[in-house]
Amino acid sequence: MLTIWGRKNSINVQKVLWCCGELGLKYERIDAGMQFGVNNTPEYLAMNPNGLVPTIDYDGFILWESHAIVRYLCGVHGLGTLWPGTPREFAEADRWMEWYSTTLWLNLRPVFWNLVRIPPEKRDMAALNESIKKLTANMQIVDAHLAKNHYLGGKQFTMGDIPMGVAAFRWFNLPLERPPFKNLEAWYQRILARPAFQEHCAAPLS
Numbered sequence: 001m002l003t004i005w006g007r008k009n010s011i012n013v014q015k016v017l018w019c020c021g022e023l024g025l026k027y028e029r030i031d032a033g034m035q036f037g038v039n040n041t042p043e044y045l046a047m048n049p050n051g052l053v054p055t056i057d058y059d060g061f062i063l064w065e066s067h068a069i070v071r072y073l074c075g076v077h078g079l080g081t082l083w084p085g086t087p088r089e090f091a092e093a094d095r096w097m098e099w100y101s102t103t104l105w106l107n108l109r110p111v112f113w114n115l116v117r118i119p120p121e122k123r124d125m126a127a128l129n130e131s132i133k134k135l136t137a138n139m140q141i142v143d144a145h146l147a148k149n150h151y152l153g154g155k156q157f158t159m160g161d162i163p164m165g166v167a168a169f170r171w172f173n174l175p176l177e178r179p180p181f182k183n184l185e186a187w188y189q190r191i192l193a194r195p196a197f198q199e200h201c202a203a204p205l206s
């Protein structure tokens, strides 16, 4: 039995829900975070001391950190597909998950928050413009990689596409000036065509 705690509009919850959709996994989802609360209760904090979403309970195994969850579910259910077969193929995909956490998210987060969650009069415009510049440079790196690769990990869709997929939805739906990154755009169209992505990740930003 797989239980997932987390509100549907969380970027980190969406990674996990999309992954479950790709793997054909059944689960129960419990709303938690922001207006739903739950994540600050003693019971939740006993599972996830960070008080953040998502958290999963998979047959008694409690796990938090969205990328760790995606890797685990792919390791159990997607060997040779979403979890690529050889260590080298795995690393090709995994690199983009790491890069999202260490690099891309640091620039995407302030852009998303300033444009979606912070009221205009409270926005830090200098930080926003600086982050947009850095985010655009990040997207250029992805665009260049996709000039030679159909998916981030190589020829096939893998777990490596999941964090970038939800990030790309924000990139293409935020009111930003976007340079024409045609490889990124073509890859994004392939991602958008995936039913599990449409179901879990393509709702208006909130």
Ligand SMILES: N[C@@H](CCC(=O)N[C@@H](CS)C(=O)NCC(=O)O)C(=O)O
Pocket: 010, 011, 012, 013, 032, 033, 034, 039, 051, 052, 053, 054, 064, 065, 066, 067
């Ligand atoms: N590194 C963690 C970050 C988790 C995180 O920051 N979650 C946010 C939602 S995207 C959260 O729980 N925010 C508090 C809330 O929703 O109340 C992960 O990837 O799972």
